[in-house]
Amino acid sequence: MRRRWRLGVSTIVLGGLLALGACATPAPPGPSVMALPARGKTFEQFQQDDAYCQQYAAASVGYRSPGQNANESAAGSAALGTALGAAAGALLGAASGHPATGAAIGAGGGLLLGSAAGAGAAHRSARDTQRLYDMRYLQCMAGHGESVPTTAEGAPYPYPQAYGYAYPPVYA
Numbered sequence: 200m201r202r203r204w205r206l207g208v209s210t211i212v213l214g215g216l217l218a219l220g221a222c223a224t225p226a227p228p229g230p231s232v233m234a235l236p237a238r239g240k241t242f243e244q245f246q247q248d249d250a251y252c253q254q255y256a257a258a259s260v261g262y263r264s265p266g267q268n269a270n271e272s273a274a275g276s277a278a279l280g281t282a283l284g285a286a287a288g289a290l291l292g293a294a295s296g297h298p299a300t301g302a303a304i305g306a307g308g309g310l311l312l313g314s315a316a317g318a319g320a321a322h323r324s325a326r327d328t329q330r331l332y333d334m335r336y337l338q339c340m341a342g343h344g345e346s347v348p349t350t351a352e353g354a355p356y357p358y359p360q361a362y363g364y365a366y367p368p369v370y371a
Contacts, residue, residue, distance in 0.1 A: 228264040229253060230336045231329055235346040245345065252339035259335040265325035273317035281306050 230253065236245035289302035337347045 228257070230256065230333055232333045232337055232348065234337065234340040234348075237344045237346050240344070248340060248343040248345055252336050252343065255339045256332045256336040260328050260332050263328065265328040265332075270321065271324075273321035275317070275320075 234249070234252075236242060286302075288304050288306060289298045295301070341347045
């Protein structure tokens with residue numbers, strides 16, 4: 200009975216970890232924005248500036264890809280959820296006289312909730328890492344005189360609101 204229970208818990212934990220690993224897919228390292236050679240610069244000069252600026256941007260994010268940060272964030276959230284779920288389950292199980300069963304159920308529930316929270320945290324972590332990388336890359340490329348995209352200015356005045364004409368009544 201006890202061996203069967205352990206096998207079930209192990210299967211649930213392993214399945215949760217495999218599902219968690221499938222959620223976080225690393226993005227390719229590098230900029231997700233485009234920079235173009237400046238007028239009058241050769242392509243070789245542009246490639247040197249590009250390589251230097253990619254190195255600079257990678258150093259600014261700690262030489263970590265967005266995928267690495269996403270995986271660590273997801274795994275940390277799942278582990279924390281499992282630990283908190285096991286503790287809460289043990290407390291509730293102790294009240295009913297079965298702390299081990301409560302801990303196992305709480306760990307499974309905590310793993311599910313922690314994995315769900317971890318997926319969101321992983322997405323935010325990867326997005327923030329890529330955004331910081333892109334920002335530093337563009338700053339460096341602009342500093343080297345390369346052509347980088349800029350934000351467009353909005354309309355000089357707000358658009359007028361539409362008049363509130365109602366549709367004509369439908370007579371049948």
